[in-house]
Amino acid sequence: xxxxxxxxxxxxxxxxxxxxxxxxxxxxxxxxxxxxxxxxxxxxxxxxxxxxxxxxxxxxxxxxxxxxxxxxxxxxxxxxxxxxxxxxxxxxxxxxxxxxxxxxxxxx
Amino acid sequence: xxxxxxxxxxxxxxxxxxxxxxxxxxxxxxxxxxxxxxxxxxxxxxxxxxxxxxxxxxxxxxxxxxxxxxxxxxxxxxxxxxxxxxxxxxxxxxxxxxxxxxxxxxxxxxxxxxxxxxxxxxxxxxxxxxxxxxxxxxxxxxxxxxxxxxxxxxxxxxxxxxxxxxxxxxxxxxxxxxxxxxxxxxxxxxxxxxxxxxxxxxxx
Numbered sequence: 001x002x003x004x005x006x007x008x009x010x011x012x013x014x015x016x017x018x019x020x021x022x023x024x025x026x027x028x029x030x031x032x033x034x035x036x037x038x039x040x041x042x043x044x045x046x047x048x049x050x051x052x053x054x055x056x057x058x059x060x061x062x063x064x065x066x067x068x069x070x071x072x073x074x075x076x077x078x079x080x081x082x083x084x085x086x087x088x089x090x091x092x093x094x095x096x097x098x099x100x101x102x103x104x105x106x107x108x
Numbered sequence: 109x110x111x112x113x114x115x116x117x118x119x120x121x122x123x124x125x126x127x128x129x130x131x132x133x134x135x136x137x138x139x140x141x142x143x144x145x146x147x148x149x150x151x152x153x154x155x156x157x158x159x160x161x162x163x164x165x166x167x168x169x170x171x172x173x174x175x176x177x178x179x180x181x182x183x184x185x186x187x188x189x190x191x192x193x194x195x196x197x198x199x200x201x202x203x204x205x206x207x208x209x210x211x212x213x214x215x216x217x218x219x220x221x222x223x224x225x226x227x228x229x230x231x232x233x234x235x236x237x238x239x240x241x242x243x244x245x246x247x248x249x250x251x252x253x254x255x256x257x258x259x260x261x262x263x264x265x266x267x268x269x270x271x272x273x274x275x276x277x278x279x280x281x282x283x284x285x286x287x288x289x290x291x292x293x294x295x296x297x298x299x300x301x302x303x304x305x306x307x308x309x310x311x312x
Binding site: 028031032034037040043047075100101104 | 127130
């Protein structure tokens, strides 16, 4: 049976936080995508206030973690990149939020 | 002991900041998808233009052209709104946005049908057609208020409903003037305010 101090320290253990989402920009990308069905690259970049280069790096990491899916297509002869949150991404954000709530001692 | 308490406080503060940040990003996305300012300004401008042209046509004794002018003006507005909506739905898509598009499309179709029945068939007088239009716009605002959870939009529906009573009482001469005033104060000006707020929010 764990001691009270052990329980307390496990509640505040930062290692429980998802390292993929612990980056501020990746967290912003996932939060923005959680509020809609999909978003195009340019709109998402403007919402999270990032540069093209930064976005590409972080989107690749999120895609590798299977948190987002990226669809590239041509609409009226113009390239369009649509990004949406996957079920795994939604679950990861939900878990992340639950842990944050645990840190500040509130229930959602 | 004090050091550990300090660490916990820092973690709590950081968690609170992260939650606030997530909330702000989500709010911004939602606002982006629910920015109606373009439609307010566009329809406000074309209805004001239509009202002024109506009076000009009356002055020129060209009564028969008035309904056709309204059909044309509303059809142009509808086409522009549809193109804009199509473009926006490719940028960011939300269920609530689609519901709002359907709501306002129904209002627009009703307005065009009213213009046609007033112009083509002569079924309705100008003031009655404008009164039904005003009531339809009020309904559009009320439904948008419920869907988007916006008290402002709910309040904007009230003057349009009051207008739908006042316009027939005012008759065919003053009715369009009331419609123009409603459009100016409860569509165009709120649209400009919304646009300015949206630009300010983007700058932040």
